[in-house]
Amino acid sequence: MCPAHHEVPDAPRRAEAHDPASTECIVVREVLDRVGDKWSVLVISLLGERGRRFSELQRAIDGISQRMLTLTLRQLERDGIVSRTVHATVPPRVDYALTSLGASVLEPVAALTGWAAAHGTDIAAARHRYDATRAEPAEAEPADAADSADSVAVARS
DSSP, X not given: OOOOGGGSOSSOOGXXXXXXXXXXXXXXXXXXXXXXXXXXHHHHHHHHHOOEEHHHHHHHSTTOOHHXXXXXXHHHHHTTSEEEEEEOOSSOEEEEEEOHHXXXXXHHHHHHHHHHHHHHHHHHHHHHHHHHHHHHHHHHHHXXXXXXXXXXXXXXX
16 A cells, blocks of 8 residues: 555655665556546546547537636646547647557546536535535534623623
């Protein structure tokens, strides 16, 4: 198991520079940062169905800006998860598809998106319950503050 983020040193010391466990944790963290962010998950899921053009991806992913989609696709291409094919047409046509490496991450990503779809309402309900229990004490704080100010005044007299 990887150590918590506060336990991972910023720069490995000379003796620990080749620690396989430390290196593995860094690699795992970097991969999860890439394939685990919300836009990458959605892009991978859509490209798992079939190859798509940029504009198709942008229309299919609600809320993503052109810049964020461009950055996400570039990062996925850099990591070997997505391939980009430019067709010499006017206007130029660019298609995106999963590589074999990208296809290999599709199953866990699909499982995660399926789980999120199945349990999204459960999570929303849990958040609502949590927020409701935290809102009551916050609303009562001014009265509590007055009570403790009175207590201090009584204690001083």
